[in-house]
Amino acid sequence: MNASQKELIKATVPILRTNGNDLITYFYQRMLSNNPELKNIFNMSNQASGKQQNALSGAVLAYAENIENPTVLINTLKLIGNKHVSLNIQPE
Structure with missing residues (x-):
């Protein structure tokens, strides 16, 4: 990822903080x-409870906030990966 792409991601942080859950709710x-x-x-x-939306919006925000050092998210990424594997989610 180049510097310009990282800056674009960092620029989304204020929007994700205030509207991230609404964006993710619309996405789902x-x-x-x-x-x-x-x-x-x-x-x-x-x-229905919003638990899934909150989890994903929190993960997207955490990624954006830590774009310079995403390794701090490794445990969270492992949990997400394990969940997807357990459901047999395929790349396509």
Whole structure:
């Protein structure tokens, strides 16, 4: 990642702090309405309670805030990776 890309990511931090959860909520609503088959993968109780949205918005914000040193996020990234592997999520 080049310096310009990192600066762009850092510039999103204020928006993510104030509107990140709204952005992620919109993302999930759109994704699940356009791909209803994904409802079998996501815990819909966590969707209804906002738990999933909060988790993802927090992770995106943490990544943006730590773009200069993402290694501080290694434990969180391992948890996310393990969850995706346990659900057999494929790259495509």
